Amino acid sequence: MTRITVTVDGQKNVDDVEPRTLLVHYLRETLGKVGTVVGCDTSNCGACTVHLDGRSVKSCNVLAVQADGHEVTTIEGIAANGELHPMQQAFHECHALQCGYCTPGMIMQAIDLLNDNPNPSEAEIRAGLEGNLCRCTGYHNIVKAVAQVAGQKGGE
Amino acid sequence: MIPAAFDYVAPTTVADALAALAEGGDEAKVLAGGQSLLPILRMRLNAPETVIDLGKIEELRGISEDGDTLVIGAMTTYADLLASDLVTEHAALLRAAIAEVADPQIRHRGTIGGALVHADPAGDVGAPVLALDADLVITGPGGERTVAASDFFEDLFTTAVGEDELLTSIRIPKHTGWGAAYEKFVRVAHQWSIVAVAATVKVADGQIAEAKIGLTNMGSTPLRAASVEAALAGGSTDAAAVAAASASAADGTNPPSDLNGDADYRKHLATVLTRRAVLAAVGS
Numbered sequence: 185m186t187r188i189t190v191t192v193d194g195q196k197n198v199d200d201v202e203p204r205t206l207l208v209h210y211l212r213e214t215l216g217k218v219g220t221v222v223g224c225d226t227s228n229c230g231a232c233t234v235h236l237d238g239r240s241v242k243s244c245n246v247l248a249v250q251a252d253g254h255e256v257t258t259i260e261g262i263a264a265n266g267e268l269h270p271m272q273q274a275f276h277e278c279h280a281l282q283c284g285y286c287t288p289g290m291i292m293q294a295i296d297l298l299n300d301n302p303n304p305s306e307a308e309i310r311a312g313l314e315g316n317l318c319r320c321t322g323y324h325n326i327v328k329a330v331a332q333v334a335g336q337k338g339g340e
Numbered sequence: 341m342i343p344a345a346f347d348y349v350a351p352t353t354v355a356d357a358l359a360a361l362a363e364g365g366d367e368a369k370v371l372a373g374g375q376s377l378l379p380i381l382r383m384r385l386n387a388p389e390t391v392i393d394l395g396k397i398e399e400l401r402g403i404s405e406d407g408d409t410l411v412i413g414a415m416t417t418y419a420d421l422l423a424s425d426l427v428t429e430h431a432a433l434l435r436a437a438i439a440e441v442a443d444p445q446i447r448h449r450g451t452i453g454g455a456l457v458h459a460d461p462a463g464d465v466g467a468p469v470l471a472l473d474a475d476l477v478i479t480g481p482g483g484e485r486t487v488a489a490s491d492f493f494e495d496l497f498t499t500a501v502g503e504d505e506l507l508t509s510i511r512i513p514k515h516t517g518w519g520a521a522y523e524k525f526v527r528v529a530h531q532w533s534i535v536a537v538a539a540t541v542k543v544a545d546g547q548i549a550e551a552k553i554g555l556t557n558m559g560s561t562p563l564r565a566a567s568v569e570a571a572l573a574g575g576s577t578d579a580a581a582v583a584a585a586s587a588s589a590a591d592g593t594n595p596p597s598d599l600n601g602d603a604d605y606r607k608h609l610a611t612v613l614t615r616r617a618v619l620a621a622v623g624s
């Protein structure tokens with residue numbers, strides 16, 4: 185066992201983990217953060233995307249021990265004071281989900297995308313979501329939701 | 341899937357990492373960004389007894405200048421390279437290729453050193469590093485040695501880095517003012533290169549003064565298209581001249597045949613992508 189200290193969604197956790205534990209399993213099974221999901225075995229789908237020190241990563245492809253001393257934000261940590269995050273709100277308004285399985289990862293990657301490039305073109309939105317697969321929507325409304333949030337920010 | 345159990349160490353210096361490697365012998369494995377190694381461990385294609393995480397070694401990260409050379413720490417991530425003005429200015433070809441690797445999440449974790457030591461022939465980092473005539477600095481129990489990129493890649497997934505050694509930095513001669521383009525051919529988003537061509541070109545007085553061309557996935561290692569480079573040098577930048585020079589891009593290559601295409605298809609692709617990459621690099 186290896187002792188790790190990880191801040192998750194603003195809360196500090198100290199836990200003993202087996203070194204082989206994947207970050208996504210630590211989040212789900214040790215911390216009960218089941219909002220982050222696993223969709224594949226190959227690190228292709230992006231459903232498990234979280235932020236590590238503010239940048240998106242696939243939490244199925246990071247060991248929990250690699251997050252020691254770092255900060256993780258999951259889909260469960262982005263709403264504030266009972267209000268949905270603007271990206272969550274936009275996914276809701278634009279009907280950017282059907283079954284919803286890809287949604288936690290899609291939203292976390294979309295937030296990273298706008299942090300990196302606040303005014304993306306449609307092509308840049310699609311490229312920025314390249315590592316997130318959706319089997320239902322055909323992506324169109326997802327792209328609309330991200331563009332809507334970018335537009336709101338631009339207008340501020 | 342979950343990796344088999346292993347012992348984990350996270351040294352904070354290169355010296356401590358080398359000591360851990362010496363102790364672990366061939367049952368130890370180095371972990372960089374983990375974007376190739378963790379999938380391998382999860383599929384249980386490998387089950388090391390000890391994993392040595394380089395993530396806490398600050399001296400292996402960062403991009404600096406040493407006279408006419410750019411020095412990149414092995415643990416520098418793709419995202420750090422993409423954000424670097426030094427890389428954009430002096431090694432535009434590296435930037436162009438790295439922008440095509442995988443997806444943003446993987447580029448936040450994956451490192452240049454990990455990609456080079458992993459040495460997947462379809463990986464996008466080898467060809468630009470080879471084309472830019474980089475030197476690779478390898479550190480082992482006996483100290484440091486430097487290997488030219490042309491001697492670094494030995495075979496599929498095999499490099500000059502020994503089991504008791506680490507790749508510590510990449511030294512790239514500055515190619516300031518050279519045009520650059522990476523043409524990666526894929527069928528779907530987020531795919532490994534079927535073939536890709538890395539081209540960097542120095543234009544002077546409207547002529548091609550010098551051109552360097554690297555090929556991805558045209559053999560068991562990254563390759564240089566030497567005959568194209570020779571044909572371009574001193575020649576015109578116009579489309580017909582570039583197309584004629586590019587016709588020999590597949591000479592001496594030995595590309596794989598697989599579900600994405602057979603060897604002849606890849607040889608044809610190499611000529612087309614070389615033409616496109618050179619024309620993009622000269623800006624026409």
Ligand SMILES: Cc1cc2nc3c(=O)[nH]c(=O)nc-3n(C[C@H](O)[C@H](O)[C@H](O)COP(=O)(O)OP(=O)(O)OC[C@H]3O[C@@H](n4cnc5c(N)ncnc54)[C@H](O)[C@@H]3O)c2cc1C
Nearest residue numbers: 370372373374375376377442450451454455463464506507
């Ligand atoms: C879904 C997916 C898609 C991908 N698509 C692409 C793509 O399109 N193009 C592409 O080029 N790559 C792609 N990759 C691979 C990616 O580029 C990896 O990040 C890279 O190959 C390995 O870098 P790493 O830092 O993650 O190394 P790791 O995975 O940590 O290590 C890789 C290997 O190198 C060894 N190693 C690492 N660092 C050192 C060192 N300093 N000294 C000695 N040995 C070392 C390790 O022991 C291991 O054997 C993809 C990966 C995934 C999961």
Ligand code: FES
Nearest residue numbers: 223227229230244
């Ligand atoms: S579960 Fe992590 S990428 Fe699919």
Ligand code: FES
Nearest residue numbers: 282284318319320
């Ligand atoms: S909404 Fe079903 S996978 Fe995206």
